[in-house]
Amino acid sequence: MTDLKELSKxxxxxxxxxxxHSDSGLLEVTEYQDEIRRRLALVDNLLEDSARIEFLExxxxxxxYGNGIILRESTTGRGxxxxxxxxxxxxxCSDTVRKAIxxxxxxxx
Numbered sequence: 001m002t003d004l005k006e007l008s009k010x011x012x013x014x015x016x017x018x019x020x021h022s023d024s025g026l027l028e029v030t031e032y033q034d035e036i037r038r039r040l041a042l043v044d045n046l047l048e049d050s051a052r053i054e055f056l057e058x059x060x061x062x063x064x065y066g067n068g069i070i071l072r073e074s075t076t077g078r079g080x081x082x083x084x085x086x087x088x089x090x091x092x093c094s095d096t097v098r099k100a101i102x103x104x105x106x107x108x109x
Contacts (some may be wrong), residue, residue, distance in 0.1 A: 056097045060084065068093030069100040 060069055066086035070093050073080050082100065085093055094100040 053097060060097060066093070068095050069097050070094070071100045071104040 063084075065084040068085065069083070070085045071080065071082045072092060082097070092100075092103060094103055
């Protein structure tokens, strides 16, 4: 079976639309169904995750509190926190949820 990565965009579109022909050298759709389902599930997950972040972003805008959003380790050592904060000593507050997450990722903690 040919790797889907080797297909051009046009070949892939023909494949998933069912327009493949034996003379084109492409395999039948049934041979790719599992891979197509797996990739579509990944896209669905990304869209759902994006919608979750958008919800948090909108909520933060509609309910402003404190100096911004922070993602940090718990001061009591019981996990981590993503929250709005009034504390200035953290110095890590961001104006959006995404920026707070990115700050934590950039620190590599």
